[in-house]
Amino acid sequence: MKLTLKEFFAGFLRTRHIARHFRRLALLESINDSTVSREVPPTLANTLVDAAQGDSAAVLSALGTHGDGLNDVEAAALRVQYGLNEVEHEQPLPWWVHLWHCYKNPFNLLLTLLAVISWLTEDLKAAVVIFSMVVLSTLLRFWQESKSNQAADALNAMVSNTATVLRRDAPRRELPIKQLVPGDLIALSAGDMIPADCRVLSAKDLFVSQAAMTGESMPVEKFAHQAQRDTRNPLELDNIVFMGTNVVSGTAVAVVLTTGNRTYFGALAQRVGATDRAVTSFQMGVNKVSWLLIRFMFVMAPLVLFINGFTKGDWTEALLFALSIAVGLTPEMLPMIVTSTLAKGAVFLSRKKVIVKRLDAIQNFGAMDVLCTDKTGTLTQDKIFLARHVDVWGGDCDDVLEMAYLNSYYQTGLKNLLDVAVLEHVEVHRELKVGTAFRKVDEIPFDFNRRRMSVVVEGRGQPHQLICKGAVEEVLAVCSRVRHGEADEALSEELLTRIRQVTATFNAEGLRVVAVAARSMPQGRDTYSLADEQQLTLIGYVAFLDPPKESTAPALKALAEHGVAVKVLTGDNELVTAKICREVGLAQQGLLLGNDVERMSDAELAVAVETTNVFARLTPSHKERIVRLLKGNGHVVGFMGDGINDAPALRTADIGISVDSAVDIAKEAADIILLEKSLMVLEEGVLEGRRTFANMLKYIKMTASSNFGNVFSVLVASAFIPFLPMLPMHLLVQNLLYDISQIAIPFDNVDEDMLKKPQRWQPGDVGRFMLFFGPISSIFDITTFALMWYVFAANTPEQQTLFQSGWFVVGLLTQTLIVHMIRTPKIPFLQSRAAMPLLVMTGIIMAVGIFLPMGPLAHYFKLQALPSLYFVFLPVILLAYMALTQAVKGFYIRRFGWQ
Structure with missing residues (x-):
């Protein structure tokens, strides 16, 4: 598949290898918004329809399972046959595919083209150097991303969604979703993700959100039987639930029909491909900066080509030089810098839980x-205490606690912290003999519209008792009477006012109040519905304390x-x-x-x-x-x-x-x-996010400003110098060394002042920064031109290697030093010092830059040794460059601030 520049930059920061385990909802959103047909392979559709229309026993038999589930041995054998319950695009890429992705970007393709042209023109040294750059760049990115992937995988393994599985040889238990196999029986309740395509075997007020699959905003009720026998659309089946959807309310037992890529979700995923979330503001900001540099490249590279072509007459050399300028203008290390910086942040935060x-x-x-x-x-x-159990008027009442206990004990939906606090009163369990004296008849599960839930229990020789527990106003809405001592009286407006005063008093003390109501029901029924939540009698309240x-x-x-x-x-x-x-x-x-x-x-x-x-x-x-x-x-x-x-x-x-x-x-x-559920952890996350952003912005600013300055210098030199100011190979080597020096940026320090405010992408600021700081390097490049031309007489084509060597060293050293100048608004090295890895890397690259023309490898790179006098002028140029940059930085901060 061909990759355009636009596609590459649009995908710069989509860390798709690293986030692969957590994309189901993102993919579902993209499927829902896309124009891709929701049709699935006929075989899958027929499987789902047949399972929906068959009776439960036939479905279980066809799957080779039983009414009480598989045993572990059967499940293990099926897992070998079907594999893990994972969708294909969530799997890690094979190393050779990952390596190809690391190579196939416009920068490496351009370098490869330059290497081929150099080889065809019999410039083997240039071809070897350029090809080495491609290999090194690709391997660096592959190594960094592999490390990031491994770190992310280790972190993701710490967080996994589970399903409640019913196995024949063990009680119900929580297993990772990926271990499910066709034939497994699972229990579903409110809040559960549906882990596979399943046939519902039994259900109680089961409502499922299928919005991501179908676009329906309202939850859909599912049943144990299919009403319409002629339904062929899988999404309209009453008793089939799909991977990636979720239970809103109710409970169910279901059998797994298909897993992984064989699910409805898996089929859609294969058609749409690995799709990321919508582009974030972060991604959009980097895309804008990248396109700013790309547009700049499209203007400057042709200018360099035509100026050198017309003034030097060698169009082949001019083309190579222009292509080298294009490479120099592209932020080819940005994906690696960003991935490394983000991965470092993720590992740091993992230590903070x-x-x-x-x-x-x-x-x-x-x-x-x-x-x-x-x-x-x-x-x-995250620990709620049951502080009070009182009657309607606020007096202590054990009957209320008993009613609340029966409700919490017998409800099978989502048990929240309030239920847990009630169930801690084990003395009630003993006194009521809950396990033997009562039998659960039915329940009406909780949902967020009613904000209440009910269970129906039967005591020995007693009528059915419907016990309702929930938010005060919502319970009052279905009450018609109030328990007053041993008698019940009608609920009047006057009593309602008194009730609200009592509950408001508890609320003002910081207590969460849950109302408890009940109603006796005649025996002989096994099922109850929402319609039965009416004409209740308010018994009292349970009040909870959740201290800060x-x-x-x-x-x-x-x-x-x-x-x-x-x-x-x-x-x-x-x-x-x-x-x-x-x-x-x-x-x-x-x-x-x-x-x-x-x-x-x-x-x-x-x-x-x-x-x-x-x-x-x-x-x-x-x-x-x-x-x-x-x-x-x-x-x-x-x-x-x-x-x-x-x-x-x-x-x-x-x-x-x-x-x-x-x-x-x-x-x-x-x-x-x-x-660990703590706001203090969030505050550390905020700071780490700002450090991450600041370090990424350093690379953006350096790349933009130094590239602008270099190209401006090239334009000046091309117009007035009778030979190329630097060979294409020189530009490429300089660019490679500069990029290597930036590998340590993710580990750099960030000034405390830059962590105090939220930091956001402002591409316009980057463009302005480029225009302010780019020309500074050009001033000293032109100074170097004059030095080499007039002082060292490198002013003829025969002396061009000396000229090119002189500018190569100054260009690389100023380009490498710029990171220290713009990494902080303060005075570098004195008020703010870079981290040791960045200092060491900077020193190494500067030393290599001086060694290349002065050492035994000079002729391989078409450089030559510089005279001793040159190294007298070099420190003066570098110090003047740093002083002017600091002065402009002060003006810039006063005028525009510093992000």
Whole structure:
């Protein structure tokens, strides 16, 4: 496949080898937006349709499995037959394919062309030198990316999504998704990613989000049976669920039909190819800079060709020289510098218990100026305590705790921290004899619209009891009576007012209040539905305490000092949220509730989000909308969450942050996984992102300014000197040495002052920087021309090798020193010193630059030894160059600032 310049630069920073394990949602988005047909191979479609229409026993028999699942021996044999449950584009590239990708960029292709032309013109020395550059460049990039891939793979192995598998010879257990095989039985509940294409065997209020596959915004209900027997479209089957989608609510048991590339998702992936996410602001910024240099190259290279062709008369030499100029103008080391810098940042953050799934998210860390975060487990401890169990009027009541315990114990959906806190009261389990005295009849799972869930239990000789637990307002909405001592009374407006006063008092104390209600149901039924959640009796409340973390206050202060505004987006009560914000020192600036968000237009909300930092009672769509509008206002937005309700906002944010204990869909949607849920870790991530950005920007600025100066010098020399100021081979060797000197940039120090504010790509600033600092080197290049012409009499074609040698040394040394001049706004070497690897590499390259014309290899490179007097002038030129650059730098900082 041919690779154009535009395609190459558009893909500069897509670290596709490194992020390969975490692209399912990104690929699904691209499939959904693409014009690629959603048709799949007929064999797969027929397999899914046949499985949907067959009865459960026939499907299990065809798969060679049983009603209680496979055993481990059977599963191992099937894994050998079918392979791991991974989609092809997520696999690592074979080394030879990776090596080819490292070679096939426009720069190496151009160098190869130059080597071939040199060989055809019998300039074997130039051909060997140029070919060596290609090999060295390719191998350097291959080595760096291989190291980065290995580091990323090691980090990614620390975070894996799992599925709940039912095996015949063992209790249900969590296994990595990639170990699933056709015939495995899996249990699904809210928050789970669906790990393969599966046939539903049993389901209870199972709603699945297929938006990424079909574009449907609303979840689709799935059943154990297929209603329409004539349905042929796999996506319309009632009892088939697909890899890459997720469970919104409800529970199910399903059998795996197909895995890996044989799934519907795998078929689409093979048709679309390995597709990355939408281009980030980071990628777009680098693309703009790259195209600035490319446009500059397209203007300057032809000028050099025609000036030298007309003035020297040797068009072949002029063409080679112009091509060499083109190579010198292209930032060929940028992919390697960026990959190395990002990989170094990822490894650093891993030591801080931060796993980076998508490498360019590190830069977004540094650019982030707004962090949206949930309250629970982030501002507060990830440990909730059951503080009170009270009746409707606030008096202690054991009946409420017993009801809440039965609800939490028998519900099979997503058990949150509140359920865990209730279930810690094991004394209730003993007193009620839960395992023997009660039998679960049915349940009505939780969803984020109702914000409540119910179980139906049967005691010995007792009628069925429906127990409902959930948010106070949502439970009150289905209550008609209130338990008052031993009697029940009708729920009136006066009682509603008193109830809200009681719960508000608890909220003001920082307690999260969950209402508990119940209703006796006649025996004889086995299934219940949402319609049964009505005419309930409010029994009381369980109130939970989620104390703030000790690290939260200093972390918020540190983020504020570094220019990151924190906004709290929570589905919790506004009084609880306000109390926690006060305790952690987050000054509340306005408050918006979910209902307020619902009523506002996008234009109104876009204004409100700028002046408000606390949002409460939000739904998942509210969170996503707020994040989207903040991005639309020009902010780089991070979102931190761990629940299924956070997934839309995680995907919308510039950087999604989750934790290893999060639900599958949240981990899959996130760019960053925290092994420790702490804002202090985020603050370190922000700083590392800014260091990463600063080091990458150094290379961009150096490349832009030095290339501009060199080409300007070449134009002047070409117009007035009767021979080439430097041979094509000289330019290429100089460019190679300069590039090698930059390998240490990822390990450089960054001034503390440059870490205090968010840093973002500003391509216009790079262009301005190039125009200011590029001509400085030209001044000293022209000074060198005059020195070689008048002082050393290198002014004839016979003396051109001396002239070229003199400029070769000055050009390389000034080009190498520029990194120290522009890596900091301070005085280099005195106020700010580069890291030792960069200092050592700079010294080595400068020494090699002087050795080449002075040593025994000079004639191979068509150079010659320079007179001793030259080395008297050389330090003067270099010191003057550094002094002038520092002076211009001071003017530039006063006028435009320094990023």
